[in-house]
Structures are given as structure tokens and as C-alpha cells.
Amino acid sequence: MxxxxxxxxxxxxxxxxxxxxxxxxxxxxxxxxxxxxxxxxxxxxxxxxxxxxxxxxxxxxxxxxxxxxxxxxxxxxxxxxxxxxxxxxxxxxxxxxxxxxxxxxxxKSFENKLLSSYSKSMSKVTQSIRNFYSKESPDTTALKTIFKIQRETQNSFENAAKGTIVLEFIKANKPYIPKTFVTAEVYLEGLKTHYFDSIDFNNKTLQSSNLLEEKMLNYVFGVTSKTKDEITNYKDNIDAFCMVMKSTSPEVKRILLVDLWQQMADLGKEEVANYISETYLMDIAVSLNDQKLLHKLILYKDLSMGNEAPDFSFQIVENGKTITRKLSELKGYKNYIIVFWSTTCTHCLDEIPQLYAYYKTLASGSTQIIAIALEEEESQWKALKLNYPEFIHVYGKGKWDNDIVGRYAVVSTPTYYILDTNKHIISKPEDVDALKEWFGKK
CATH class of the missing domain: 2.60.40.180 (Transthyretin/hydroxyisourate hydrolase domain)
Structure with missing residues (x-):
């Protein structure tokens, strides 16, 4: 009891x-x-x-x-x-x-400390390999010894991690290790060819971690070829990566490729971002019925450099009468600047006067500015727009819910687009200084 x-x-x-x-x-x-x-x-x-x-x-x-x-x-x-x-x-x-x-x-934590120790140990061995090749040493025995140490280090950590979660990461990080002496060129080619050999893209533990994303980014941005331009190199690396993960679930592919697409978009690599989208991501979005992603990819492509800017209507006063015009109907200018701003945006209140002052320095009749004010109500806008009489002013009723905002993927103000005479997008400067710089290089 x-x-x-x-x-x-x-x-x-x-x-x-x-x-x-x-x-x-x-x-x-x-x-x-x-x-x-x-x-x-x-x-x-x-x-x-x-x-x-x-x-x-x-x-x-x-x-x-x-x-x-x-x-x-x-x-x-x-x-x-x-x-x-x-x-x-x-x-x-x-x-x-x-x-x-x-x-x-x-x-404190056996598994997390073991992974850190593994990373440091393998990094030291890798540095020794780099040092050997950089010195162009003829001592082939020394390199074979380094490879032997690398192999033994890998095996030692795998044995220490048996029965643990961290074993999955140690095995996935196993590098290409030649069995004998190889030249620097052969070694680098081996690193590229065997980069993903140890990675199981269907492993749930790895899928739950940052490892697959890190490996993808390191490969796409880190593997280069002297015989290829940057864009071709990126595309080839993306193709190679997608090939090795072809049996992975579309859900996991979506996560990884959206991240890579976003990286390219943030870096301004529009051609590469659209290549990812058109070659891989759109099909994945369709298979998952992910309409939101599909819309995002299509919108980004439509707003890429060289494409015709989305059309929209606005009202202007001509000969004392208020009439409706479209962006596509404007004629007679070499360039058009579309700026999205707001009277409640402090950056806008600083940049719009600068934009107007710079506009006045440009050749007369060369450039037209369409200023779209995203507002909840129009009283303050009506007063402020009088300071810029030569702009075409558009009242963006509803602010972020305005239809033009959606067509131009505007998420912050001020946002700028520069168009050529045929209304094709030729620049998307991040601020008024970048806009001035672009015109200064013409």
C-alpha cells in the first residue's frame, strides 16, 4: 500500500x-x-x-x-x-x-554542441585543403593526408552521433572527399558535382530545419563558372538544384523555390526570378492550387523591366473641362515618372518637393510626372497638390485598397516607376536620389 x-x-x-x-x-x-x-x-x-x-x-x-x-x-x-x-x-x-x-x-546540450563542434572541425580541415591548393605545393602526400583526416573526422562524428537527431545533419553535411590526390580543378569540379550527394530531400528532420535552404543558397550563389555569365550561371545552378530535389513533395519545393525567387527579386535579378517562376514555380503553384502565389508571380513578371506599364484611368482638366484620360493615351514625352505618395507619409513630404525641384531642371517637355496620392480623404491632398501645378495629379481613393496600387504592387510610399515614351518600364528607383542618378546617367 x-x-x-x-x-x-x-x-x-x-x-x-x-x-x-x-x-x-x-x-x-x-x-x-x-x-x-x-x-x-x-x-x-x-x-x-x-x-x-x-x-x-x-x-x-x-x-x-x-x-x-x-x-x-x-x-x-x-x-x-x-x-x-x-x-x-x-x-x-x-x-x-x-x-x-x-x-x-x-x-549546454549534447546534440547542439556536437553539431557546432562538427562544423568547426570540418571547417578547419577545409581551410587546410584551401591552403594546400593556394600554395600550389607539389607534396601530394600532404594532400592525401588531409583528405584522410577529413574522412576520419566525418566518420568519428557520425559514430558519436549514433541514435541522435543531430546525426541527420552530420550525414547531410558530409563533403566530397577524394580517395587520392587530385588537382585543384578536379577537386572544385568534384565539389560541384557531388554537392548534394549526402542530402536526402525527403528527410522530415532536414525539411523542418534551415539546412535545405542554406544548401540551396550556397550552391546557387556560390558555385561559379569562368566560362558563363552571371545570369546563365544562376540558371544552370537552379536547374541542377531542382533536378536533385525532383522527388521532393511540391509543398517543400514551393517553400524552397519561393525563398530563392524572393532572394533574386530582392537583388534585382529580374530575369533569374522570372526564370524560376516560369520554369518551376508557376507549375508548382498550379498543382497546389495556390492562386495567391500564382498572382504574385504573374504580377512581378508584368512589372519587370521592359514590360509595358499597367494602364489606368485618371481625370485631368483640359480647356476648362474635366475629362478622363488613360496612361496609354499620354503622348509627346520622352519619359514618364509615376510616383505613389501620400500626404500622411513623412518620407513623401520630404521627397516630393525634391522631385518637383529636380523636374524643373529637366528639359522642357521631356518628362511628365504622374503623382498618385494614396489617401483616405482628399482635403489635405487638394491643398498640397497646388504646390506642384505641373504634375498630373491622381487621387488614389481608398489608399492601399486602391485598384492602381494592386496593379503596381505598391507596398510603401514613395514608390517610383520611370517609363519610356512607349510606357515601357525602364527603371524602378528606390528613392528620389536614385531617380536623379538614373537621369544623370542618360
């Missing part, structure tokens, strides 16, 4: 047994809150958040209901850019230190 009573009291405490994730962020003043998510191949589930104290410390209490796997710690927005992975095996506490310049350092 005494034993039974003891079990009754001990069992609840076992069920509620907890582990913790403790950490310190520095500099502490830059952080307020940290969020914890459980990652899956296609989404991340919110678990909880914790306050970051004045000394930069935080703590997550992990109850027994949390399953082992990959967790993400988010420390800023946008969340997809400011996070890092944590391996949680359900058996140990985790302690870490984070600094944005250095990254995350794990102070």
Missing part, C-alpha cells in the same frame, strides 16, 4: 517533468521578446514566448507534451529572416548565447 501511494504521488511529477531553454542575447538593449516555434516540413507551430530581461537573459520552460524535433527561436521581424534552429531531443536542457555578428553558441 505504501508503494502504491508513493507511485500515485510521483507519477504526476514525472508526467509534468520539464526541461528548459535558457539563453542570453547581446547586446541586451536590442531585444525585447523571443518566440519559440516547433518546426515541421511545411510550417512552424507557435509554442510560446519569453521576455528578454535587462541583462539579455530569457528562459523557456518545456513541458513533457513537447515532442523532440527541430525548434526555431525567433528574435526579430520579419520572422523568416531572424531565427535560428535548435535541436530538442526531449532529454536535456539547452543553454545558449546569441550575438547577431557571431551567431548562436550552445553552452
Amino acid at each position: 505504501k508503494r502504491l501511494i508513493a507511485i500515485v504521488f510521483v507519477l504526476p511529477s514525472l508526467l509534468l517533468a520539464q526541461h528548459t531553454i535558457n539563453g542570453v542575447f547581446s547586446p541586451a538593449k536590442d531585444y525585447k521578446v523571443v518566440l519559440l516555434y516547433k518546426a515541421t516540413p511545411t510550417m512552424s507551430k507557435y509554442i510560446k514566448n519569453a521576455e528578454i530581461k535587462n541583462d539579455g537573459s530569457f528562459q523557456f520552460q518545456l513541458d513533457s507534451t513537447l515532442t523532440k524535433g527541430i525548434y526555431k527561436i525567433v528574435y526579430a521581424i520579419p520572422q523568416e529572416d531572424y531565427n535560428f534552429d535548435v535541436i530538442y531531443n526531449g532529454k536535456e536542457d539547452i543553454e545558449l548565447d546569441f550575438n547577431p555578428e557571431r551567431g548562436v553558441v550552445f553552452l
